[in-house]
Amino acid sequence: MVSDEVPLQPSERLVRELDWNLLRTFIVLAESRSVTEAARKLRLSQPSVSTALKRLETRIDKKLIERAPGHFRLTHAGELLYREAVDIRGAIFRLTTLVRDVTDEVQGHVKIAVASHVVCPIFDAALAHFYARHPKATVSIDVHSSHDAVAAVTGRSASFAICLVRERNPKLEYSRLYREFFGLFCGPPHPLFGRSGLKHGDLAGHASVSFETDRLHDVLRPVTLMRAEANLGERIVGTSSNLEEVRRMIIAGLGIGPLPVHVAKGDVEAGLLWHLPPYDKMPEIDVHVVWNPRANLNRAEQALLAELQTRIEATPIAERTYR
Template identity: 70%
Template sequence: MHSSKSTPDRADRMMRELDWNLLRSFVVLAQSRSVTEAAHKLRLTQPSLSTALKKLEDRVGRRLIDRKPGYFELTKAGEVLYREAVDIQGSILRLSTLMREMTDEVTGHVRIALASHVVCPLFDQVLAEFHAEHPGATLSIDVLSSSEAVSSVSGRFSSFAVCLVHTRNPKLEYLRLYREFFGLFCGPPHPLFQQTGLTRADLEGHSAVSFETDRLQDALKPVALMRAEANMGELVVGTSSHLEEVRRMIIAGLGIGPLPLHVAQRDVADGMMWQVPPYEAPPAIDVHVVWNPKATLNRAEQSLLTRLQNQIDSTPMADRTYR
């Protein structure tokens, strides 16, 4: 009889005693590499944060982080708690927005998480139409890596994301916005600049610059394969999650780098870049809109997301494919 009551009793005790500040501290801990780093982010002393972690572990009855010199990892229980705590944090952060919506249903703020290489006329058109219809709504765009953008949507920090997708989170919704094709380029200081008649073999031994997701296990796997086929796979001397910085390194001559063909077109025409092989069958990359169906959206967020979804649905894929 006693054991049958233990689980509900424990759940009731946790509901009464669990402190949000403990969960908030744990989220920062889980996103850090050490207690020292997390304490700095939270502006707490290391002993205070260690005490908070011990208190939280006592509340949930599980060890949450394995710590020893040179080792700092979440336990399985810690991973479960982190996922739930991020979800709770997102809901709390949105409370002020929901309260504002109760008194002002016309305006609202939209926060978009955007991968830096998103160059899409359809998306720009939707933003223009949205602003014309809702001039009182405000907008912020956070440029993040694609994985960070997805995490931001999962944690309900962002209204939606526009980014690359490697593995799909079953709790999120995905809709392909457009398809782009990548090529390899070099800048004026590079020895292959303005060289004609190049073949893939001419790239062998040259250094490369690229995106942080240009890896066989990540979203730009087709681009990584393209480099590998030219025997450039291990010679990456510079990386960034921002297209502008990859472009900067290419133009500066640090190495050969990948860019979407439609994005690099102007630089090639201006003599700032030169495309190198392969010229045929460039790798295709899909960019998606990602949103959290469980998030409570304000009117502005819902309006923009619905407008974007409708525009995608009514536009043939051929018109959303940029070469």
């Protein structure tokens, strides 16, 4: 007797047979430095994790991780699978948003990933107006490095992000929220504090503190160039991804450091910071709203993101530029 069943294509068979737990284990492996570390994170035995990896490689029919003493890294196939698996994980995390609230009131939780230096009246006004209209909604704001904020949006663990952007992910959407200018500052213990008429050359050789992203290949490249033009000492004595901690080190006198001028204004007026050259041609840095158009946002998330976008579109960039 001849069967009428049509043979499954390899992709269809994979969809039917692939276990999500294998992908979950693989994500943890990809974000670890060894099988031992991944097993500890998953609270499983090392042989169980190794077996899961082997099963997944058999299902995919590709080697995903190259392992050897002192060597543990993703193959090209592993990198491709990791990116897609993170996307799948985000979709699973947000499955509950597919069931919309049937009441007329907007409810739901909005989780925003924000870089530590975000000071923006437009964002504040959007948040206030949103809550006044939708008091049943809830909001949480988590402070991250800009890199981690974008990663949270990519993985759909954040509703949207407000942060700096180095390279644009074609899967995400971006809207410039505001533009800020970075200047150099020192604190009261520093020998340049309180001195007027300073010139670029007066900063030469002084120690500096800065952000972890203050590198030529990273998001604060213009700030890196500003420090280089000031001829500051090559060694950065303190770094942080958090603006408050960079500010703390500057005020404590560890060195000269960069801060957004409009954020530092209050500390300058209070005598905690002193603005140093350059006073013109300061580097411009754009801060963006970043969201994932493929994420299934709940009504509260949609409402706040729409409120913010409306205010951005209605406000000329000149009014969203803070000097």
